[in-house]
Amino acid sequence: MADPILVVDDIVVSFDTTEGPIAAVDHVTFDVRPGEFLSVIGPSGCGKSTVFNVIGGLLSHSHGIVSVSGEAINGPHKSIGMVFQEESTFPWRTVIDNVAFPLELNGLPRRERNERAKHFIAMVGLAGFENRYPGELSGGMRQRVSLARTLASEPKILLMDEPFAALDEQTRLLLGDKVLQIQQQLHQTTLLITHNITEAVQMSDRILVMTYRPGRVKRIVEIHLPRPRSSDIVSSDAFGHYVAEVWSDLREEASRGMEDAERHALGTAGEAS
């Protein structure tokens, strides 16, 4: 088996709160192999977005090492491309200028970067929209612009934080197809942060289930579904089996999260009255 391209080794992140430091991510260790699609799934508040930010180099961790191809990283790394959950296109740039942004930072001449940007715009299915502004596009299209922009930087590892969370279910399934297709076409190593089980099973080679607060690795589920895949796979028996398996792991964590949220709501309501 090939050496892992990304190694997350014993990462600890804690935040200072009024009630003292709270560990958001607690000794998380895993790795990602070249070309692999790995999803990190967990209930809200399990620290999966924290993992995303630590790997992306946007958040510092108090313990552990993140390394890419054997090289420990410290801050944003050129081999890692991030796609954010939030709306993140630049509203003052056209689609093509948005996608060409990372190339522009690297000082590529305009003609060359536009050519490459066009390639990735076509890849996400937005050919013909090059000169539109994000404000003229739908939410799903804008998210594809963000994806194309990150792909244009040609990262070794594509890191996505719930990129479709704000979209409706149908758009989300179709976009999932698109991502899957691109990932298979480019053999793109991908790390997807999500709370959506079907999305994770549909796309992943492995799914890492995280525990609720503090975020630890609960289990890693291998998904042996045939490739190439598309959203059609959701109707197969094997798919249902995997969804049930992941849910059985996730259920306990999710209900702990829910109880915690309820207790918190009760607590604040008690303080208020």
Place this chain on the structure above:
Amino acid sequence: MAATGQLTRKAAGVPFDPVTMLRVAIVAATLIVWEALSRSGWFYRDVIPSLWSIAKAVYALLTQGTFYFDLGVTAAEIGAALLIGGGLGLVAGILLGGSRFLSQAYETYLYYLGPTPKIIFFPVMIMWFGVGPESKVALGALSCFFPVALSVAAGMRQIDKVLIRVGRSFRARPWQMIVKIYLPAMRHPIVNGIRLGFGVALIGTLLAETKLSNMGIGFRIINAYSTFDIPRMYAMLIVLFVLAIAVNALIGRLGGLGAVKR
């Protein structure tokens, strides 16, 4: 009401829609009342000059070379004031907006000094920079600094944080962050700040010219007043008014306000 709103919006641009008609009506009414008062003989001589004499004065003004010289002096003063005061305001705004520490330390001063009428510092400016255009530029720049700095500082804090994270994730250098993310993300507050800054720079500069100077439009206006050449005074006021509107519209256009969505 909604239906009427739609109607007027649709009809905008057509010469005879209700909104345009109301606008024209109030201007026409003002002109008629003005002319009636002028002819009534209730006021001393030229206090309310006839429209015709004002029109003649405007014509005389616009066909006269010296007027353009004074206009140029004032424009250059305002331009320099905007450049200096606005530039420093932009830098100060970015620093204050970018650092919670600095904003806690200094922004209160800006809020107190901002609304202070800067004309009270004019004597100081005259002592430091003399009677010529330099003291006008200094006063205009001082006026312009505050609205630009406050507007940019507020704008800096309103930048969508995810855009900054995008820039960082692509490893943009600090200079690239400023030029390619911070400044364009703040284009609306910056243009707004410059607009406000332009307004107060105009006020500061002209006020200073009327107080003590030897050239510029403000000086000519007060000069016309003191020699009781009232039609000429009104003519200059009208020309200045139109120019101020034009520049304001131009700044708005340059900022692309309304053109860019979201």
